[in-house]
Structure formats: C-alpha cells, structure tokens
Amino acid sequence: MAPAELYAAHLRVLQRFVYYRLPTRADGDDVLQEIALAVLSAKQVPTDAERGKAWLLGLARHKCADWFRRARNDLPLEALLSTPGEPAYTHTRIGLDVRDCLDNLHEADREVLALTYLEDWPQTEVAARLGIPTGTVKSRLHTAKAHFREQYDYEGGRPMKELPLILPEYTIEPIHLPPFEVRCEEIYGWFAVPRLGEKLRWGLYDLPERTRTEYIEMEAVGRASVHGIEGVELTARVLDGPDEDAERRLIAQLTDTYVRYLAESHVQDGVRRCYTFLDGDAFLKNWGFGEDNCGRETLLAPKGLITREGDTLTMAAQSVPFMDVVGRYAATINGKRYDTICLIMPNTCNNVYNKGCCSVQFIDQNGRTVLWRRFNPDNWRIERYGMPWTEKLPENERLTVNGETYVHWYDCITEYIL
Numbered sequence: 001m002a003p004a005e006l007y008a009a010h011l012r013v014l015q016r017f018v019y020y021r022l023p024t025r026a027d028g029d030d031v032l033q034e035i036a037l038a039v040l041s042a043k044q045v046p047t048d049a050e051r052g053k054a055w056l057l058g059l060a061r062h063k064c065a066d067w068f069r070r071a072r073n074d075l076p077l078e079a080l081l082s083t084p085g086e087p088a089y090t091h092t093r094i095g096l097d098v099r100d101c102l103d104n105l106h107e108a109d110r111e112v113l114a115l116t117y118l119e120d121w122p123q124t125e126v127a128a129r130l131g132i133p134t135g136t137v138k139s140r141l142h143t144a145k146a147h148f149r150e151q152y153d154y155e156g157g158r159p160m161k162e163l164p165l166i167l168p169e170y171t172i173e174p175i176h177l178p179p180f181e182v183r184c185e186e187i188y189g190w191f192a193v194p195r196l197g198e199k200l201r202w203g204l205y206d207l208p209e210r211t212r213t214e215y216i217e218m219e220a221v222g223r224a225s226v227h228g229i230e231g232v233e234l235t236a237r238v239l240d241g242p243d244e245d246a247e248r249r250l251i252a253q254l255t256d257t258y259v260r261y262l263a264e265s266h267v268q269d270g271v272r273r274c275y276t277f278l279d280g281d282a283f284l285k286n287w288g289f290g291e292d293n294c295g296r297e298t299l300l301a302p303k304g305l306i307t308r309e310g311d312t313l314t315m316a317a318q319s320v321p322f323m324d325v326v327g328r329y330a331a332t333i334n335g336k337r338y339d340t341i342c343l344i345m346p347n348t349c350n351n352v353y354n355k356g357c358c359s360v361q362f363i364d365q366n367g368r369t370v371l372w373r374r375f376n377p378d379n380w381r382i383e384r385y386g387m388p389w390t391e392k393l394p395e396n397e398r399l400t401v402n403g404e405t406y407v408h409w410y411d412c413i414t415e416y417i418l
Helices: 003-009 011-021 025-041 049-070 096-104 107-118 123-130 134-152 281-287
Strands: 170-174 199-206 211-226 229-240 247-254 258-268 271-276 306-309 312-315 324-333 336-346 358-364 369-377 398-401 404-414
Touching: 003 011, 003 025, 003 049, 011 025, 011 049, 025 049, 107 123, 107 134, 123 134, 211 258, 229 258, 258 281, 271 281, 306 324, 306 336, 312 336, 324 358, 324 369, 358 398, 369 398
Parallel strands: 312 398
Antiparallel strands: 170 324, 199 211, 199 404, 211 229, 229 247, 247 258, 258 271, 306 312, 324 336, 336 358, 358 369, 369 404, 398 404
C-alpha cells in the first residue's frame, strides 16, 4: 500500500485519536498535517493493513507528544502528566490552579517537577543541578508526580473552590480600545464548557443585599448522543438555594463554531422529564438559541447590532434571540483586574420566566465569564410582584434599552475569579 493510500485509509481513525487528545480542533488539524507529511516522506511503510494502522497510531502518538513538548510553557502540568488515552485539558483550564497546586507541594517535589516538565531539562541535568544521582531523580520524580495528583485531585479533576456568601465588591470601567475577539466555549447561562474534565461552581447573588441565593455545581460526566448527534452530558446540582439537592442534567454540543444545548432533564413530581432539541417549543423556548437552534457562536466579536452610550442601549429589532459585543471594560473583582469584552443579550430566553430580560456579561481573554448581570424590564411579571421594578429595587442600577427602563436584579460569578 502506498503511503498516501495508507494515510487516507485510516484518516478517520487518526482524526479521532488526535482530536481526543489535543485541546482544540485547530491544534488537531496541525498535528494531522504533520502526520501526513511524515507518512508521505517515509521511505518505507507497512504493507499489511493492521500493521499499517498500528504504525500510524504510533506515529500519531509521537506527534501529539511533540505538540505537548512545544506547548509546555502554556499547558497545565496535569496535561503533561496525563497518560496515553487520557484527554488533555483545554487552554482555558491552565494557569492559576496548577501553579497554586505546585506552590502547595513540598519544595523537593516542586523543584523536580518544575525542572523536568516546565524547564524541559533531561534527567541528567536535573541530577547535576540538584546534586543527586540520576536514579534518585527518577524515584523522586515518581513520588512528586504522585503527590501532585493527590493534591490536584487528578482522577476527578481539580478540587473546586468555595464561593463566598457575600458578592465581592467590583468595579467596571471602560477601556478605550477596540474590543478583542475571543473564543468562548461556555454554554449560555450555565457557565460550564461541555468538555470532559470540566468542573465548575457558580453562584447567584441578589442585589442590593449582595447575598448568595443559589449555588450550583457543574460537572461534565461523560459523552452522550441525542438523536445521533454527539455531545457531552453535564450535571447541574444545587448545593444551596430554594431547590437544594435538586439535580438537572444537560447535554450540550461544542463544535468549532457553535455551542448549543441538545437535551435537558430534571425530576418533577417524582418523574424524570426529558426534553430534546426535537421536542419543539417544549425545548426551544427554554434551551434553544439562534435560528433553528444553531446555538451560540463561539467566536465573539462586535457585529454592530447593539450600540451603547453609557447606560443607554440601542438595538435593531431581530426575529430571533441574538447577542452582540458592545465594548471593552476593565472588570476588577475579588482584588483581581480582568481585561474583558461586554456581551449583551436582550430577551435572554423565550420562556415565560425570563422573556424580555437583558443580560450583560463580561468575558476575559481566556473566554471565561468574570461577571454576569441580569436586568429586568420595569414591568416584568408585574402581576406576580405587584409593583414595577423601579419601585421594588429603587437603589439598583438601571439601563435604558430602546427607550425602556431596565432594572438590575442579580449577578452571577463563578469560581474562575477566586
């Protein structure tokens, strides 16, 4: 079998192998191109089909390892320590959690891990630097890796952080620069990325009291398929709030261009009720977004659909829910400053409970939500609350949207900012 024929015959297998290991589809495509070039330049390839497949997968494994070696300064240590068959974590998971974990290790463990995985020193040089035999480096490295995994809760992902009972003080100031483009893979309204390995807690805080009224824990628990479309299943468990101990299950799909819900289920009156994207309004009014439920675009950039001047928003009428980036802001919260874009979505959902509301979301350069704010139209559900929101929450911030007054109701933050 010719090299080109061998590569073409097993391309689908190679794609599954590579895409599963690398953080993004684009990274996978780069590695696949390297594999193709290596195959085409090989002087000899196996002629037997099964031996050829095994040879290709071995080559793919080496190319993936090369990718991680090149990216070591940007990827988390847990990805470097992963074993074949385990998925690497996305770039949005890198940084502070791993650094914090390293800082909490014993100095000897931290030193040998940093020199080996972050500085990329061979074991002979590590031995010379530390003044110990190479054999001792090997045994110390083995022990340090075990301690790191224990500290990082490696099998179950990183340990989640406890959100405060009171919303931290924050400020939002405009940055007089053009908004940056960013890839945001979070599912709308629930802040988690539908990717294996994701774990996240987030809280809802009423204003002006700033007290936490709901506390949610999200976790990606496995792969799932809904009517033949592949996605990831996430659990959303209420840790604290009106529905404490309740659990909702979501199935969402992340592609190169969109993220969307495929199904939702929850228990009501002792019965688990399940809805999928084929269930019409019963699903779409609560979970659908975009035309034909295409989902939310992952690449966020200004479209010119909404303009903002101070606290005044002007937007063109649209037949389906939409969102737009309206500026760049410095969001300082919990003592940290974030360079963010402001993503605004009017009419956040079609369902009765949220219809007509406006969300204001601040997303940083890692594509993660720093702060999410909800505003209600003044007459929202007035039949239930008995008064307009300007009377119910007279101290809260207001927006003017196409001439109508909106009142700030609550905020959401995630453990990402801690």
